[in-house]
Amino acid sequence: MIRYLTAGESHGKGLVTIVEGFPSNVPIDLEKINLQMKRRQSGYGRGGRMKIETDKAEIISGIRFNKTLGSPISMFVVNRDWENWTDIMSHEKTNKRIEKITVPRPGHADLVGSSKYNFNDIRNSIERSSARETAARVAAGSIARLFLEEFGISVGSYVENIGGIYSKEKYSDYLLMNKTSEDFKAWTLSEKADLSPVRVLDEEQEKKIIRKIKAAKKKGDTLGGTFYVVATGLPVGLGTFMHFDRKLDAAIAGAMMGINAVKAVEFGTGFNAADAFGSESHDEIIKSDAGFGRKTNRAGGVEGGTTTGLPIIVRAAMKPIATLMSPIETVDLASMKSVLARRERSDFVAVPACAVIGESVLAWEIAKFFLDKFGGDSIEETRDNYNNYTRKLNNRLIKNFKKK
């Protein structure tokens, strides 16, 4: 079983990730981890903080000569901005006058955090609830990605819409219709999205979105959007229907909802399946060279909580960022008077970053279920188990059902 923990405040010294349970000898390329860290920081519409930070994961333990040791892997991501916050974020009591934050932003964890933890300064909630923590999650997800790469599993994403601006072309249809041509492959779509500052696949749409972000910024407003996260190269049989908490899609949905500001998640045709006939909703099974194939992938790669071997297709929605430069109504907890919410530096749009974080959490959940199934103290052992299972899978099934 793999697990990870993150620690760190947004304006503290930095973020810590501890990843535990990976087998030994997994090749680790720090540059690849840092590429993911950089991708998370990108996107048109981000705030001033991203100009200050150059996120990089420093390895503290668990890796030697570019390979995992099987021991806990710990990583540190420095907050460069901390230098400007040493008094406000001091671990020790300070004599300096530190302004207390008393005005909660609707949509952020400010009010619930202060109620629940009995704080008298909203800063105490802001610091951990900030999406800055997702940098530590991407560091963990990057280790999972490197592990999955060894088995030919890759994860990618693209943004479907920001602020209600969609492409005329419905790229998700290619995925759901199980198009196998190179141009429609999930990975090709993701690489294309990487070239866009808003991670979309359509130039016209990109222009419109950038215009809308500029307009939102001018108004002091923010925007949300939807994105697709996909994984390819999966074996049949990760996850199970045997118990609710062993279903892969349930775990993925939980991890996606755990990303800051994500309000909805769907698999395959998702909500649309509720409006269609059964005959339009399922993936017909056909014979293929490999044994079986599917005409379509409307299930999004999971049936009965278990991978079908087809790409995993997850769509998620991110609400607009809660910090508004033209704020909405709230209550000042110090005066108990109605006021406008506090302004503070933030992003205007973070949907492209959210998609990259989505890739990371998806990679993590897949790696977790993969290792639950195949185990192994070294990656060589994992590979033997994986090869043994996948090689025999279809033959075994066909033999089982063969009439004697």
Ligand code: EPS
């Ligand atoms: C973020 C760092 C934060 C925000 C953003 C994400 O930095 P700061 O608060 O210093 O500007 O830019 O967080 C939020 C949008 C939020 O609501 O918490 C990051 O590293 O991704």
